[in-house]
Amino acid sequence: MRVVIAEDSVLLREGLARLLADGGVEVVAQVGDGPGLVAAVDAYRPDLAVVDVRMPPSHTDEGLRAALEVRERSPGTAILVLSQYVEERYATDLLAGGAQGVGYLLKDRVADVGEFLAAVHRVGDGGAAIDPEVVAQLLGRRRRADPLATLSPRELDVLSLMAEGRSNAAIADRLVVTEGAVEKHISSIFTKLGLPAAPSDHRRVLAVLTYLRA
Amino acid sequence: MTVEQVATGGPGGGTVGRALAPLRQVRTLTATIYLLLSMFVGLTWHVILAVGLTVGVGTLIIWVGVFVLALTLLAWRGGAWLERRWVGAMLGVQIPDPYRPLPDGSLWRRARVLAGDPATWKDLAYLVVLFPLGLIWFVVTTTVWTLALGLLTAPLWYWIPADGAVALFEDGDRSILVLDTLPEAILAGVVGAALCVAAAWVVRGMAIAHGAVALALLGPSQNQLQARVEALQASRDRAVDSAEAERRRIERDLHDGAQQRLVALAMDLGMARAKLETDPAAATALVGEAHEEAKRALAELRDLARGIHPAVLADRGLDAAISALAARSPVPVGIDVATGRLPDPVESAAYFVVAEALTNAAKHAQAAEISVRIARHRDLLIVEVIDDGAGGADPARGTGLRGLADRVAAVDGHLTVTSPPGGPTVIRAELPCGS
Incomplete structure (x- = not known):
């Protein structure tokens, strides 16, 4: 599976990349903001984009909006959104276009490596992963x-x-x-x-x- | 005001420039128009008030009078409202509306507040004195301007009549002052020019006098202003105190919560590292514990951050944030949020009112059901949290409710708590949210 990571914290981005690589997932690009994500998906056509909600420049729900744009431009790319907070309202936005190849998880879930990798594969294969808190x-x-x-x-x-x-x-x-x-x-x-x-x-x-x- | 001061520093400068300044300013023209019209406006109100009040009082016996009087009262409040804007536009005296806020509820309650508001009666006084004042302004204004402009243009008139004489101040057949030579006419013109300057000053003086009367009768009273300053001072002091208390709470939560967990985690990892070679099984167990500890620290930090300011509130507004609150509440919550995005401080205050009220209802009131209603009512955002619990909540005792009142006061709002023993408890916040 080929994956693009969009996450502004370098520490977390590198960590995610390593974790995914260890799990047998190929990370083709790492970006740090919304427009970067859209460009990277256009360039690489990955199977999955792992996206942080809060990114520069606005530090609000930049990542979510970029994810929705990616969904529109590149329906073949699954989206896994990670967030410091999960709120039902964001999930609603994300699922508006269907639950195929969509994931929405609390960032903490990354800590349970096995579960997280399972969710990555599930979403990448066209399934869904909705955080238990939602x-x-x-x-x-x-x-x-x-x-x-x-x-x-x-x-x-x-x-x-x-x-x-x-x-x-x-x-x-x-x-x-x-x-x-x-x-x-x-x-x-x-x-x-x-x-x-x-x-x-x-x-x-x-x-x-x-x-x-x- | 500042614009006018800049204008006096223009060409001409010095004493002469300052003396001539009113002649060059648009304000002199608008003030003249205001002063000329005020008599007619005042006369109109005299008629309306005389008719309204006499008909109202006369028909009071058959109840129609109540209706007529109420209409008259509304009319003069409306007149005063208009007059404030008119005075602001023409005389440059900005007068804030001094009215008490109207409550919701029955027509009767609102009528009582209207009639009990001193501003209503000062409005009436203003409209009554507007006519006599206006009469003075009209007479003086017309006199000074006709005299000044008449003399100023005397040299022109001198050329027009066939007999080459201009009569000023005629008294029947006898002319008191006749200009029949050119030098006389020119002299009259010079005097007229000087009078124009004087007229401008007189008009400005009257405008200032009228502005002062309007401000005194139409504006907020000294007591009102004083009371407001004191209330603001007190609420600011409490807001500073509660911000301080909030910072201490955050420090304590960080120290007791996440920080302790991170210490434990570092300890577990340290021990695991030491045992890695000698006792791999124990090391694995310790790493597992550290892992759990790290996840708990994350959860605590997340809750703490949400308590300081929930991200969803900033991103999506009240509706989404309140939904999230309701979803986390152990007691079922019905929500009705009817408003779009509002200024940040207002959204924040409304959010914390609901958050605190929900916590209280679940913790102390043993409520079985809570309802949250948020709606905009003109310039006010009304937040109501109603629970069917035990009641008896007292803002004077609980620090939570007290802190809430301060948070609301900090945005110039008003919090009421109605909580009779046995319930229901109604927490209601009225938050001004601009127009």
């Missing part, structure tokens, strides 16, 4: 009388992991159950929430997130 915010928002209350605790766990963009196998692995059990939970969740069954993982993420945001 999912928690979304779940937390809907605690008034709503269909979520009818879910069992285990089903809520499965729903959260689905919303993070994980596959059935990954969910089964995390909850230490069989894939068959996960499938049963998922069909039960979709029935209870009145969602149509989704054929692919990324469609499923989008369906779940859309439901949680509504």
